[in-house]
Amino acid sequence: MTRTPAPPARAARRRITDPLVPLLLLTAGALVAAGYGSALTWAMIGGLAGYSLSGSV
8 A cells, every 4th residue: 555645735734734833933033032122122111101191091
């Protein structure tokens, strides 16, 4: 009994839905965000200040 190769769409779907893919994406995002930590901190503080000053609180 020989196995037939999977169609390309099925093989691609299997690679994309591999549990390792989200882990790698989150790790890469965390490393990039760590490089911009101070800018992201000020952006969050500015956003929260604008939200509170706009009367939305």
